[in-house]
Amino acid sequence: DAGVIQSPRHEVTEMGQEVTLRCKPISGHDYLFWYRQTMMRGLELLIYFNNNVPIDDSGMPEDRFSAKMPNASFSTLKIQPSEPRDSAVYFCASSLGRGYGNTIYFGEGSWLTVV
Amino acid sequence: AQSVTQPDIHITVSEGASLELRCNYSYGATPYLFWYVQSPGQGLQLLLKYFSGDTLVQGIKGFEAEFKRSQSSFNLRKPSVHWSDAAEYFCAVGASGTYKYIFGTGTRLKVLA
Numbered sequence: 001d002a003g004v005i006q007s008p009r010h011e012v013t014e015m016g017q018e019v020t021l022r023c024k025p026i027s028g029h030d031y032l033f034w035y036r037q038t039m040m041r042g043l044e045l046l047i048y049f050n051n052n053v054p055i056d057d058s059g060m061p062e063d064r065f066s067a068k069m070p071n072a073s074f075s076t077l078k079i080q081p082s083e084p085r086d087s088a089v090y091f092c093a094s095s096l097g098r099g100y101g102n103t104i105y106f107g108e109g110s111w112l113t114v115v
Numbered sequence: 116a117q118s119v120t121q122p123d124i125h126i127t128v129s130e131g132a133s134l135e136l137r138c139n140y141s142y143g144a145t146p147y148l149f150w151y152v153q154s155p156g157q158g159l160q161l162l163l164k165y166f167s168g169d170t171l172v173q174g175i176k177g178f179e180a181e182f183k184r185s186q187s188s189f190n191l192r193k194p195s196v197h198w199s200d201a202a203e204y205f206c207a208v209g210a211s212g213t214y215k216y217i218f219g220t221g222t223r224l225k226v227l228a
Contacts, residue, residue, distance in 0.1 A: 106158035
C-alpha cells in the first residue's frame with residue numbers, strides 16, 4: 001500500500017513568495033497531521049484534522065500559515081508570504097483513529113528553503 | 116501538559132554492542148509512549164508503542180523498550196546494534212484523549228564499524 005505522499009519533496013523559494021505543500025494521506029485514514037521539524041525546535045505539531053475538519057491548530061505559528069483539507073485524500077499547508085525562518089522540513093502524517101494512541105504514519109517530508 | 120526529555124543528543128556505539136537510549140516523560144496519568152526512528156532524508160517510522168499492560172514492549176528491528184512508572188522513563192534498548200541502525204531516534208508521549216503527541220528532541224545514533 002502507498003504510504004503518505006507529500007509534494008514537493010524539495011522547494012527553494014524567495015522570501016515573500018507563496019508556498020504550498022501538498023499531502024495525500026493513507027487511504028482510509030481519518031486523521032491527518034502537519035508537523036514542522038527544525039534544528040532549533042525539533043518536531044512540532046502544527047495542526048491536525050479529523051474527517052477533514054481541523055481539530056487543533058494551536059501549533060500554527062502565525063497567520064501566514066494556513067491548512068486545508070477539502071476532502072479525505074488531500075490536504076495543503078500554505079505559507080504566504082514566506083520568510084527565511086520558515087525554512088524547515090514539513091511532515092504530513094496520517095492515522096486511522098479508533099481511540100487515541102494509534103500509530104501515526106509519516107510521509108517523507110517536504111524540505112523547504114526560503115532565501 | 117505532557118512533556119518528554121531525551122537527555123542524550125548524540126550516542127556512538129560499536130557495531131555489535133548493546134544500546135540504550137533514554138527517554139523521560141512528564142504526565143500525570145499513564146501516557147501513551149512511542150519510539151520512532153528517522154533515517155536521513157526520510158520520515159519517521161514507528162518502532163514500538165506502549166499504552167498499558169506488560170511494561171516491556173517489543174518492537175520492530177529487534178528493539179524493545181521498558182516502561183518504568185516510578186522513574187517516568189521509557190528507555191529503548193537493543194542487545195546488538197547493526198550499522199543500519201544509525202539514525203535519529205525520537206521518543207514521544209501522548210495524553211489520553213488527544214492526538215497532540217509531544218516529541219523529544221531526538222538522539223542521533225552513530226554506529227562504528
